[in-house]
Amino acid sequence: MGAAPQGRSNPLSIWVVSDGRAGIENQALGLAEAVQRLTPADIAVKRIRWRPLFDRLPSAWKTSAMLDPSSDKLTPPWPDLWIATGRATLPLSVRVARWSGGRTFVVQTQDPRWALGRFGMVVAPAHDGLSGDNVFEITGSPHRITPARLAEAAPAFADRLAGLPHPHVAVLVGGRSKAFDLPDAHAAALADQIARAVDAVGGSLLLTFSRRTPEAARAAITARLSPLPGWIWDGQGDNPLFAFLNAADHVLVTEDSANMATEAASTGKPVHVLPMVPLKPAGKFARLHADLRSHGAARPFDGALTPWTYEPLAETDRAARAVLEAMAAQA
Structure with missing residues (x-):
């Protein structure tokens, strides 16, 4: 065709x-x-x-x-x-x-x-x-992520990412929705777990927040992860998300967003799903994450950055x- x-x-x-x-x-x-x-x-x-x-x-x-x-x-x-x-x-x-x-x-x-x-x-x-x-x-949902689009985004941020130690760990943080919440105590615990995992492999952090990320959760995560090598995007200037996905060796994504999980699975990089506080039964999100697991793309984050491979999702x-x-x- x-x-x-x-x-x-x-x-x-x-x-x-x-x-x-x-x-x-x-x-x-x-x-x-x-x-x-x-x-x-x-x-x-x-x-x-x-x-x-x-x-x-x-x-x-x-x-x-x-x-x-x-x-x-x-x-x-x-x-x-x-x-x-x-x-x-x-x-x-x-x-x-x-x-x-x-x-x-x-x-x-x-x-x-x-x-x-x-x-x-x-x-x-x-x-x-x-x-x-x-x-x-x-x-998942249709999206704009392709290998070519990610590669096109990379040069604009190359200087900012140059020299960061591998593995590069992209972390995509969502926020409160009808199904999930991200209170500051839970956010802090997630950040501590992420910090230990990145430290253990000697890697670096590439982190973005959603517009839905509560301010207290954003502050808790930033405070705990700022000592790591890498870049926590503060929302100023052009969004580096595509460059982060292009550079990533691992992608960690909170479980509240079907879009973020699907986009991450289109990269062929290991996708680790970060738990949030449920506000109601997981329902369709549980079904989505099961589909991504069956494809080989995603696994629940267990505190270890274990690599694996799969055919990138091209839905x-x-x-x-x-x-x-x-x-x-x-x-």
């Missing part, structure tokens, strides 16, 4: 539609970029928001006239492929095929939890347990091939 769909002479036009939040936009954009790696395509990013008066209305009641004027314009010519993500896009995703006279193939990432049969394809995490004729399940590419196959079948 390396050429344009049969009968096409022009590049595929793709719209990536979201409310602009980076975490979810990157799912749709990552899938679009994976399609673009398989066939010539032009990608346009469309960010939308609803007027505050209408934002909380049920999706079925919303019309495009209710969009905030700050939204990007959604007008013809309609794209060949519409890839959207997030609740805000649902009222538009279910209508764009009709607006385009059936020309636009609609893909929704994540579980839409509404009107499942009205999308051309739903690319959903397997751990959500979604089923349907138009559902394509993948391990975004697999989903992109399925999208093109579904478009060809519909043509």
Whole structure:
């Protein structure tokens, strides 16, 4: 699947539609970029928001006239492929095929939890347990991580990372969510365990925090890990995440984020899952981590930085091939 769909002479036009939040936009954009790696395509990013008066209305009641004027314009010519993500896009995703006279193939990432049969394809995490004729399940979520993208990010941070002792240990710390919490005492205990592990192998630390990391947890982790060689990114300047993943020999990731775990597993580096304080039964996160373990990518962090190898997870590419196959079948 390396050429344009049969009968096409022009590049595929793709719209990536979201409310602009980076975490979810990157799912749709990552899938679009994976399609673009398989066939010539032009990608346009469309960010939308609803007027505050209408934002909380049920999706079925919303019309495009209710969009905030700050939204990007959604007008013809309609794209060949519409890839959207997030609740805000649902009222538009279910209508764009009709607006385009059936020309636009609609893909929704994540579980839409509404009107499942009205999308051309739903690319959903397997751990959500979604089923349907138009559902394509993948391990984790689509994302933008590729070996080439990581390598491209490395030179900008090469001087900062040069000379740090191996193994390089990338640590990706999330924060409080509906399912997990990271109180400062637990954060401190995790940091002490990480420090002992890095000390034991004579390595260095490459650490980033999430926007969701509680300030007290951030302070506790920083205080305990600052003596180690390495870099704890303070949020200032360009984000070094891709450079960290490129340089890493091991990746430690807190269990609260499906995106972080999936992205880490795409590197082929050992992924160690850091426990957090559960606020409810692990459910879908437990299923995701089980899937990553069965692939050979991830293991619970046991305090030791033991190396292992596995085939990098390439679920975004697999989903992109399925999208093109579904478009060809519909043509």
